[in-house]
Amino acid sequence: MKPLKVGLLGLGTVGGGTFTVLHRNAEEIRRRAGRSIEVAMVADLDVDKAKQLVGDTGARIVPDAREVIANPEIDVVVELIGGYGIAKTLVLEAIAAGKHVVTANKALLAVHGTEIFKAAADKGVIVAFEAAVAGGIPIIKALREGLTANQIQWVAGIINGTTNFILSEMRDKGLDFDVVLKEAQRLGYAEADPTFDIEGVDAAHKVTLMSAIAFGIPVQFDKAYVEGITKLSSVDITYAEQLGYRIKLLGITKRADKGVELRVHPSLVPAKRLIANVEGAMNAVVVQADAVGATLYYGKGAGAEPTASAVIADLVDIARLHDADPQHRVPPLAFQTSTLRDAGQELPVLPMSDIVTSYYLRIRVADEAGVLAKITGLLAGAGISIDAVLQREADEVGGEGSLQTDLIILTHDTREGDMDKALAEIQGLPTVLAPITRIRKEELN
Amino acid sequence: MKPLKVGLLGLGTVGGGTFTVLHRNAEEIRRRAGRSIEVAMVADLDVDKAKQLVGDTGARIVPDAREVIANPEIDVVVELIGGYGIAKTLVLEAIAAGKHVVTANKALLAVHGTEIFKAAADKGVIVAFEAAVAGGIPIIKALREGLTANQIQWVAGIINGTTNFILSEMRDKGLDFDVVLKEAQRLGYAEADPTFDIEGVDAAHKVTLMSAIAFGIPVQFDKAYVEGITKLSSVDITYAEQLGYRIKLLGITKRADKGVELRVHPSLVPAKRLIANVEGAMNAVVVQADAVGATLYYGKGAGAEPTASAVIADLVDIARLHDADPQHRVPPLAFQTSTLRDAGQELPVLPMSDIVTSYYLRIRVADEAGVLAKITGLLAGAGISIDAVLQREADEVGGEGSLQTDLIILTHDTREGDMDKALAEIQGLPTVLAPITRIRKEELN
Known part of the structure; x- marks a missing residue:
């Protein structure tokens, strides 16, 4: 059978990794896919660098991505350029030219996925994006x-x-x-401009895609709540530890009665949960589902070869399945495109005031009699029940010799809107001496 | 589009769960699969019990599985009878009748898989078996x-x-x-006859299937090394803990230079590994691969609905993909059937004497000067290097007032054949007072 001919757009980290792995494991991949997967063309502005990497493998190198798309011999276009700009144009042009598309571009799909998947469905081509979420972990497939x-x-x-x-x-x-x-930047774990990562935007792109796949709704990045880790203080990590929790930046999407929660923020997670023990640059995703219960998927979420692993898995899927009936083969968002729920109507993404979770609160208070009673009274008045309280010994002398301390409160599940109101009242107390720290807590059970 | 018509053979725990979940989640499943998945017939000897479960859903209940197979309206036969006997006959008859087959029968496939997959390939039908390994965890798909x-x-x-x-x-x-x-039997975690579980046979069936998929070799249950947990002593669990390890029953398959290791036995695993923290009846599988590194998959490995989750995932795959070219769509063992390596020749399953791993040894010795030196000398002589030694205080007075103690030794990687020889020599020492306990140790890194 003739090879599946691939055109790579972009030969950076992931593109280079994809090229390398396709060559190193060509024989295993051919035995699995039933045909060879051959990089026939590579488009990269840096033609000289591309030539060095590609060597004498026979792949044609061009500076213009449109040459790849225009080549009738190319079966699949792999978009590894990134971003919302030219990448979007090229993906849509590739689809229009009848090419299957593989992309690792979470930003593009989280924002423009609906348009792209619609174009692909109309044209009967596959858009695959395992590499867009959690790198080499096959979580999209799961x-x-x-x-x-x-x-x-x-x-x-x-x-x-x-x-x-x-x-x-x-x-x-x-x-x-x-x-x-700074250390992470030095070691290459964080980029020179780390904003997308540390502000939670990257995680929000990914959880937006998982949300659509999990619940059969369109991608709606604009509705996601996004909070990063830049304001996290190490004292909260320590307190959380003492209470049996770890703090993780979680992307969460949850089916509630009236809609879907879609949010990224630091979260306390019980230390005994497997996911709480995922350390360093590793990724893990827990899925809770009615028949199977909880399943967890763990692995490397980034890097040249882990991401290439996902890109190539998509290519093998295309080699195996491209000739299945386009109306019924695996739809990009799991649900057949015609059955996606109307975003605004049937299953809206809920505003943050309507989400339900539990909370960790750190409140800097004057160490006076009645402070705890006053605060817990306000929480009770708002219908918020308390799971645990940790009152520290007074640790600081303020002006006029007054003593201060941290009051740590863990709550049970409550509506965020109710919590917001209660916190506004508590913040207004004269005995509350600093802005309250509020971190959401997910029991994940 | 017309429904995918399913015939269920066997309405026990998993069959009942499959029926229940297919009905409860019919709408979501239809939206995903692009067509309804309908249980049109059920074969079970206990027709009355089946009637109760099936109710007025319209499924026909028959006592004879062959009626299901003979029905030209049935697209897929789901075999949930179990065992090697009638299940094998029925699966082969269903294939011969041109039905796709879904089965949870690990025993059948681990022993007769080659014959069954060959028959399916010849007939151009799918044999899917996600439920055969690790219940609801989609590890076969991964x-x-x-x-x-x-x-x-x-x-x-x-x-x-x-x-x-x-x-x-x-x-x-x-x-x-x-x-x-006994407690496990009372709670329903162990069967009345638990032999297949506690002797490692069930795990060996499953790892045999994973081995074939991972390495592109035929299923070879007869070549698997199988050792259960019946001889494990709680003292070894305690010592392992002190050394930073947990003891788990692992199914392991590994690509070595000259072949494939395929083995089930209790194993020390570093306590810090995620898989060492998988507790209770949960399952988890770690896969180490060259591009992606280590990935881990965790979830419920048994039970009515977790297993049903896997059975139904296979049904949805069939609904989506059955019309892809049978020569190239996803092959049952990952590698295209024509490219499976010759079992005996190219990539044989290695005998246990040729596997390489590290070891935990517990040696009951007389507490005399020179014992440790003698034993470590024999290990060194066999080329076995020592990672750690734990020498307990003498804890028992034997005959004539002599003192005894446990000597715990952790070794580095060594060939099992060399270890066997060294252990025979050590066992022969007069200062070694009881049969040596030897547990394999897997660093999993």
């Missing part, structure tokens, strides 16, 4: 194909290695965020 | 489709919930095997 029997209840994942590395280091070494970020 | 880019180096899994439950209880409560087994 959600889209492995758990199809289930009503999925929630998905929660450590899906950004940079932030998990930073949080692991903060905990292990008791260091502050800024110090660890 | 190995067969998610990691296709990789040369897989090894797979190691906790793939029997009964034994993991027993080992967890032995460790947590310091109880002996016999006591915990």
Whole structure:
């Protein structure tokens, strides 16, 4: 059978890894796919660098991605350029030219996925994106194909290695965020401009995709709540530890009665959960579903070859399955495109005030009689019940010799809107001496 | 599009679960599969019980499985009878009748898989068996489709919930095997005849299937080394703990230079590994592969609905993909059937004497000067290097007032044949007072 001819757009880290692995494991891949997978063309602006990597493998190198798309011999276009700009244009042009598309571009799909998947469905081509979420972990396949029997209840994942590395280091070494970020940049775990990672944007792109696949809704990155780790203090990591929790940046999407929760933020997770023990730059995703219960998927979420592993798995899928009936073969978002729920209507993404979770609160208070009673009274008045309280010994003398302390409160599940109101009242108390720290807590059970 | 018509053979625990989940989640499943999946016929000897479960769903109940196979309306036969006997006959007859087959029958496939997959390939039908390994965890899909880019180096899994439950209880409560087994039977975690579980046979069936998928070799259950947990002593669990290890029953298959290791036995695993922290009846599988590195898959390995989740995922795959070219769509063992390596020749399953691993040894010795030197000398002479030694204080007075103690030795990697020889020599020493306990140790890194 003739080879599957691939055109690679972009020969950076992931493109280079894809090229390398396709060549190193060509024989195994051919035995699995039933035909060779051959990189026939590579488009990269840096033609000389590309030539060095490609060597004498026979792949044609061009500076213009459109030459790849225009080549009738190319079966699949692999987009590894990234970003929302030219990548979007090229993906749509490749689809229009009847090419299957493989992409690792989570940003593009989380924002423009609906348009892209629609174009692909109209044209009868496959758009595959295993590499867009959690690198080499086949989590898209698990959600889209492995758990199809289930009503999925929630998905929660450590899906950004940079932030998990930073949080692991903060905990292990008791260091502050800024110090660890610099170290992470030095070691290559964080980029020179780390904003997308540390502000939670990258994780939000990924959880947006998982949300659509889990619940049969369109991708709606604009509705996601996004909070990063830049304001996390190491004192909260320490307190959490004392209470039996770790702090992780989680991407969470949950099916609630009236809609879907879609959020990224630091979260306390019980230390005994497997996912709480995922350290360093590793990724893990837990899926809770009605028939199977909880399943967890763990591995490397980034890097040249782990990401290439996912890109190539998509290519093998295309080699195996491209001739299945396009109306029924595996749909990009797990649900047949015609059955996706109307975003605004049937299953809306809920505003943060309507999400339900539990909380960790750190409140800097004057160490006076009645402070605890006053605060817990306000919480009770808002219908918020308390799971645990940790009152520290007074540790600081303020002005006029007054004593201060940290009051740590863990709550049971409550509506975030109710918590917001209660916190506004508590913040207004004269005995509350600093802005309250509030971190959400996920029991994941 | 017309429904996919399913015939269920056997309405026991998994059959009942499959029926229940297919009905409860019919709408989600239809939206994913692009067509309804309808149980049109059920074959069970206990027709009355079947009638109760099936109710007025319209499924026809018959006592004879052959009526299901003979019905031209049935697209897929789901075999949930179990065992090697009638199940084999029925699966082959269903294939001969041009039906796709879904089965949870690990025993059947591990022993007769080559014959069954050959028949299916000749007939152009799908044989799917996600439920045969690790229940609801989509590990077959991960190995067969998610990691296709990789040369897989090894797979190691906790793939029997009964034994993991027993080992967890032995460790947590310091109880002996016999006591915990009775408790497990009372709680329903172990069967009345638990032989297949506790002797490692069930795990060996499963790792045999994973081995074939990982390495592109035929299923070879007869070549697997199988050792259960019945001889494990709680004292070894305690010593292992002190040395930073847990003891787990692992199914292991590993690519070595000259062949493939295929073995099930109790194994020390570093306590810090995620898989060492998989407790109770849960399952987990680690796959080490060249591009992606280590990935781990965790979830419920048994039970009505977790197993049903896997059965139904296979049905959805068939609904989506049955019309792909049978020559190239996903092959049952990941590698195209025509490219499976010749069992005996190219990639044989190695005899245990040729496997390489490290060891935990517990040696009951007379507490005399020179004993340690003698033993370590014999190990060194066999080329076995020592990683750690734990010498206990003398704890027992034997005959004539002599003192005895346990000597615990951890070794580095060594060939099992060399270890066998060294142990025979050590066992022969007059200062060695009891049969040596030898447990293999897997660093899994």
